[in-house]
Amino acid sequence: MPARDAIQILDAPRCHLGEGPCYDPGTDTAWWVDILERRLFAASLASGRVREHALPFMASAVAAVDGERQLLAGENGLYLRIIADEKLSLHCPLEADDAGTRSNDGRVHPSGALWISTMGRNAEAGRGGIYHVVGTRVTRLYGGLTIPNAICFSPDGATAYFADTDDDRLKRVAVDRRTGLPTGEPATLYDHRGGEGGLDGAAVDAEGLIWSARWGAGCIDAYSPEGERVRTIAVPASRPSCPTFAGPALDRLLITSAYEGMTDDERAADPDHGRTFLLTVGVRGLLEPSFRLSA
Template sequence: MDAITILDAPRCHLGEGPCYDPRTGIAWWVDILERRLFEAPLAGGPARIHDLPLMASAVVAVDEDRHLLAAKDGLYLRTFGDGGLTRFCPLEAENAGTRSNDGRVHPSGALWISTMGRDAEPGRGAIYHVAGTRVTRLFGGLTIPNAICFAPDGATGYFADTDAGRLKRVALDPRTGLPVGEPATHYDHRGGEGGLDGAVVDAEGRIWCARWGAACLDAYSPDGERLRTLPLPVSRPSCPTFAGPGLDHLLVTSAYEGMTTEERAADPEHGRTLVVPVGVRGLLEPAFALRS
């Protein structure tokens, strides 16, 4: 198997929300805390850095001219040509104490996006379903909502509260991405090293989850069994997405948020963005549908 590649880009204080564009071979991701958007050729070469006027947590495909950024007070359309930002719809815009966090597009074209307290205050997090500009609150009382992803047929959704340590699954209407049942525990990670962070599903329905603080990615079966653990050269991986011509690599962001000087010294690649060969084929993230 090929070796892990480290993209030619600055370290991220809190790297998140990666997105891959197969038309251009470009990887996109954000540094939430430093308000930066990165654009880097997956095949090699230096990244371009775009300063943002607000904290953004996820990059979502829309069309050939625009993508969507999940930000502290709403979802914003960003044009590639001039970098212009237009708020598409608000998201907890009235709550200055929260920000957006993890997100993923359902096969229907609807977006699941989470929010959390600025200082990860217990219970302030929530997960929303966004269809066009219609925003529906799905789950509340969470602390750090993460691991949002969907089965290939769109009939099952997954998510986690990193603070609670359990990967959840919930039955969905595949036409809309809305829940049709109550969440149940898919995998109980309580007591394990690190915390469940961002996740993505491959073509066979396996869930690949970054484990914050444990320097690894875990693969879980659709039946809830942990199948495989891949070590990473960063201690705080945050979110993966499938990338590359064969969609057989994972683009993985990481962070150095909260690390001491000694911890950074022990983790020389902290905050780097990785391209990780996984030997399985993934799925291209669906584009967000601007109209429901």
Template sequence: MEAPAIRVLGETRCHLGEGPSYDPATDTAWWVDILEARLFAFSLRDGVTRTHTLPFLASHVAAIDPERQLLAAEDGLYIRSIRDGALSLQCPLEAEEAGTRSNDGRVHPSGALWISTMGRHAEPGRGTIYHVAGTRITRLYGGLTIPNGIAFSPDGATGYFVDTDEGVLRRVALDPATGQPVAEPETHYDHSAGKGGIDGAAVDAEGLIWTARFGAGCLDAYSPEGERVRTVPVPARQPTCPTFAGRALDRLLVTTAYEGMDEAERREDPEHGRTLLIDLGIRGLLEPAFRLAA
């Protein structure tokens, strides 16, 4: 298979790039650098990246409407005005837990958010995945270390997630109307003995689950049946999370990180921390908007 065209977006490097989303109305991709408390907006139309400083560590960006977006932060979920950056608290999340922060998240087709938390130093067992409908928070899965890979099938009837530390991609049957689990999770793909760790995920229009493999410099695609069907090398060793972008949703925007890399490792990985735009010749899905009311 022919290697895809890969574009490196600007000179910005992310310590821990994460949580990307795409706004087709303005042809803009958004993502964060968790550890440096920065929010980025990249215009696919004019190629300009704008950087916004945040007053907290944020891990995921989701649309609400043309004027507002949702940020998952270290102590809760915030509504952000796109025009002037004004912030208001939607609901607290582990605000009393100084040792944790938000991590991977994705909005279900119902408009509910699945959002995870983890220990600030990836302490074993401190990670949790929550379901948030408006301001109603339901704890789904606990005892995780680095919860990641949250994604949903096109019909909303299946959810996916992984504990990167464990390396087993899970699937679970959902109520498509709410995004709430209706069964126990099952193993979708066991990567526990493989190189690198499964990180963030996005599902394409055919139902393939595209995951970033942190530490292995590649993306993997898994079928709905649980087979790894494609691996695509990327020019950064630590990719973190993909999302579909572009007017036709035909490219994957992938965040990366240089977290944990020493100076020598960074020299050996020239594109460390860069954000990538990859033309894979596939059609993706747009992450739904978060519904403010349950």
């Protein structure tokens, strides 16, 4: 485990199901959500001040649009949010006709297209999918998944990665750098079946390593583009959920966590459950691209 001073616990409320972080370098602010409690958080990394915003729906991911707006993946659609006045407007629906599903993991491809996943509200088998969104055009890429996670992209935008936590295999697929659409069939990059915990959210660093939270195992793993697990770093919470690179040098990982499904005894044994962390990992990350509003 890294030295304690390499891990900072943000002064933010515990998250029932923390997810979907992103970082704004213009204001040195990290954003993330608590899906189940319908909350959005904004943390000034310089001051440590954390603001909490109530949401009228469950949101699972935050993406930048420009200096004034951001995109929230909501339970029935994608919403634009004006940062200054917190006004929300529907950008486009996403499985709005299926009340049994909600959005889950998502990342923006270097082209500006969003990959966003859905899943059953009770993680029912096969209810999940992954979509490609550019402007308001929504294209279903993959179906029959259970808990789609680990969506991220290689630095050159030519490869997409994703996983189904229920299946526990990290997949890769070739994509068009200009559009973010797949040009081949997914193949297994790393088979984690039988290992402790499950693959959750992920982010890619400047060298192309895939940093994935391992739900239930209290750690972050780094995988090479060739499919080798090259590094494992323990974190204080047993259920880390999603990382993103943050800080002016993009040299820290902001990691959300959760206490969803934990018993009272499990929470007592895991005192930092649901906390949000900043972890110094000694590598430089990539800034998440902004979502492109026009097709």
